[in-house]
Amino acid sequence: MPQVAVNGVELFYEVAGDGAPLVLVHGSWGDHHNWVPALAALTRDHRVLVYDRRGHSRSERPPGQGARREDEDDLAALMETLGFAPAFVAGNSFGASTALGLATRRPELFRGIVAHEPPLMGIVADDPEARPLMAATERLMASVVDRLRAGETAAGARQFVDEVAFGPGEWERMPDRVRETFRANAPTFADEQGDPQWADLDLGRLSGYPGPALLTKGSESPPWFARIVGRLGGALPRAATYTFEGAGHVPHVTHPAEYARQVAALVAEGRRAP
Secondary structure, eight states, X not given: OOEEEETTEEEEEEEEOOSEEEEEEOOTTOXXXXXXXXXXXXXXXXXXXXXXXXXXXXXXXXSXXXXXXXXXXXXXXXXXXXXXXXXXXXXXXXXXXXXXXXXHHOGGGEEEEEEEOOOOGGGGTTOTTHHHHHHHHHXXXXXXXXXXXXXXXXXXXXXXXXXXXXXXTHHHHSOHHHHHHHHHHHHHHHHHHTOTTTTOOOHHHHTTOOSOEEEEEETTSOTHHHHHHHHHHHHOTTEEEEEETTOOSOHHHHSHHHHHHHHHHHHHHHHHOO
């Protein structure tokens, strides 16, 4: 089981394929397996690094309150230690927030960024259209965290899946292995929510990132994600946006071929850049 010690933790990782270096950063609750549906397409033309973020599945879960900045530092150290710097980086959800956060501090590590629906609610807190939409989600997420901290792991995971992320009945439709991953990684989701900076990003510093970026959203996702994508697109000087029609929060799972095509297009643009 390949593991590497970076930034004070042991992280599980896998590398496959050959070509342009591509790092995939998973979101909350999940792990490197989330990328499996798209991996066959992505590894044809890319050398792909997947890993479990700290506190998830096969990676170490250190005690005490964590912070997204630690995930950013883990990503930087992993890329440098394994020879993936600079690389193209694609992140989903909290993984997208992690990649964008690192880009504000270490832009030299990136050749391009693909970010799908980062839950950066803080950057649209002043948006009168987004505020009421986010408030309902925030109440549900607070209820989930309360259940997790009360030890009701399975109930909290089910509520997140059915009421926040995917829709009614989706928990029961998930394979057993996926449900078990949600249960195993639930404590880390509660920890992420305890970081007071988890939903924030310095847009001024992000505007200094010079490389290409693709910001994506799903047509079936909560509409406040579109407000976040729009705000990020206004900050990044070389950003394009794309909507996965018929998809929600995990297009690399539900629409893997289309997702891989969009990543490949961003990589091609980045390789053309001087």
